[in-house]
Amino acid sequence: xxxxxxxxxxxxxxxxxxxxxxxxxxxxxxxxxxxxxxxxxxxxxxxxxxxxxxxxxxxxxxxxxxxxxxxxxxxxxxxxxxxxxxxxxxxxxxxxxxxxxxxxxxxxxxxxxxxxxxxxxxxxxxxxxxxxxxxxxxxxxxxxxxxxxxxxxxxxxxxxxxxxxxxxxxxxxxxxxxxxxxxxxxxxxxxxxxxxxxxxxxxxxxxxxxxxxxxxxxxxxxxxxxxxxxxxxxxxxxxxxxxxxxxxxxxxxxxxxxxxxxxxxxxxxxxxxxxxxxxxxxxxxx
Numbered sequence: 112x113x114x115x116x117x118x119x120x121x122x123x124x125x126x127x128x129x130x131x132x133x134x135x136x137x138x139x140x141x142x143x144x145x146x147x148x149x150x151x152x153x154x155x156x157x158x159x160x161x162x163x164x165x166x167x168x169x170x171x172x173x174x175x176x177x178x179x180x181x182x183x184x185x186x187x188x189x190x191x192x193x194x195x196x197x198x199x200x201x202x203x204x205x206x207x208x209x210x211x212x213x214x215x216x217x218x219x220x221x222x223x224x225x226x227x228x229x230x231x232x233x234x235x236x237x238x239x240x241x242x243x244x245x246x247x248x249x250x251x252x253x254x255x256x257x258x259x260x261x262x263x264x265x266x267x268x269x270x271x272x273x274x275x276x277x278x279x280x281x282x283x284x285x286x287x288x289x290x291x292x293x294x295x296x297x298x299x300x301x302x303x304x305x306x307x308x309x310x311x312x313x314x315x316x317x318x319x320x321x322x323x324x325x326x327x328x329x330x331x332x333x334x335x336x337x338x339x340x341x342x343x344x345x346x347x348x349x350x351x352x353x354x355x356x357x358x359x360x361x362x363x364x365x366x367x368x369x370x371x372x373x374x375x376x377x378x379x380x381x382x383x384x385x386x387x388x389x390x391x392x393x394x395x396x397x
Contacts, residue, residue, distance in 0.1 A: 112181045115159045116151035123172030124148040125286075125313060125330055130168035132287060134160040143239070145356070145383060147174050153181070197223065198246040202272055206230055207300070224275045227300050228266050229293070241353040244379045244386035245269050245328050248351045249276065251377065251388070258322040260284070260347075262312070262337070263329045263354075267294030267305060273326070274303035282306040284320060286313070312336065318343045325350045331359045338366035346371045346391060353386035360385040368392070 119127040121143075128150060131139060135152045142149040152159060166173060195205035195212070203212055203223040211225040246269065249255075255277040261270040264283030274281045283294050283305055291309050298305040312319055313333055319325075321342035327334060327350065334352055350373055355363055357380055364387055367373040373389035380386075 112153055113156055113159060114151050114153050114179045114181050115165065116149050116177050116179075117165055117169050117173060118144065118147045118149045118175040118177075119169050119172040120174060121146050121148050121330065122332055123170075125333055127169045127172045129286065129311075129314075130170070131165070132289070134164055134168055196243065198243055199250040201250050202226060202246055202275075204228055204246075204268060204272075224272070226268060226271055226275065228268050228271075228297055229300070230266075240381040240384040241328050241355070241386065242268060244381055244384060245326055245351055245353045246272055247379055248353075248377065248386050248388050249273060249326070252324075252349065257324060258282075259324040259326065260320050260322040262319055262325060262327040263333070264294050264305075264307060265290050265328070267297045267307065269326050269328060270294065270305050270307070271298055271301050271303055273324075274298075274305065275301070278324065280304070280306060282308075282320065282322070284308060284310045284312075286311040312340075321345060321347055323348045327352045327354075329354045331355055331363060334363050335366055338363065338370045341371060346373055348391050350389040351386060352389065353384070355385045355387070356383055357385045360387060363387065364389070 131150055140151040162176060165176060195203060195209050197203045201224060204226045207227050207229055212223060249272060257278060259273045259278040259281045261283040264270050264285050267283060270281050270283045285291050288309055291307050294305060294307045310317060313336055318340055319337050319342050321344040325347040327337065352363060360378065364375040367389050372392045374392050375387050376390045377388040378385060
């Protein structure tokens with residue numbers, strides 16, 4: 112088994128990923144390295160995209176390309192890297208081979224909302240700091256309910272959590288076709304209804320769909336684009352944004368306040384990452 116990985120500049124990661132997925136439509140592994148993002152595919156020799164095609168897909172964003180051999184038992188050992196995550200003592204995200212540790216509504220104060228995410232699709236399992244920050248921000252909102260949109264929904268973990276916490280209807284949008292499939296499958300596995308569709312906010316003509324509550328775990332360039340181009344309807348009353356390095360948070364907060372009238376109310380930080388809770392300027396603080 113061979114692991115083919117490209118490392119690209121973080122500012123251009125969304126564009127590079129879109130091009131790479133044309134060569135690897137089944138999906139890629141994503142690893143954040145701060146200023147750069149690594150995308151990797153696995154396969155036997157002769158099954159992987161050619162190096163010239165990979166370099167062309169990455170374009171000017173390319174930092175490095177590496178190929179490494181992995182052990183033959185990688186297909187089973189990779190499970191060791193996907194472990195359950197508990198957020199805010201309320202939500203428990205686990206892969207399907209791990210047993211639930213509690214059931215919401217059951218006896219005891221430690222009952223958890225159980226969310227099952229299959230990491231085979233590799234579009235976010237709850238372990239990354241930005242996903243955890245978004246979940247913590249959702250849990251901290253004073254009211255749970257009403258329509259919610261998840262921009263860049265990936266595996267659907269945030270949208271599924273929102274549905275289980277009481278929001279509805281919940282919809283999701285992602286530019287990766289495989290992510291749309293993964294989110295729909297994970298929604299079915301969790302017994303929740305999600306309206307998930309494909310959409311490309313960066314390259315398409317459409318504006319971001321809106322709802323009273325919007326969650327957007329996206330990279331800085333795409334968040335800046337949404338702030339500039341706005342929403343198909345009125346701006347959300349509450350918006351949670353992440354996918355940001357701590358050094359990028361002030362600029363994104365200022366952009367949403369200037370362009371969309373969304374003012375920062377709360378900020379969460381974990382390691383080098385940050386998440387913002389924004390509220391409409393015409394909405395009283397809770």
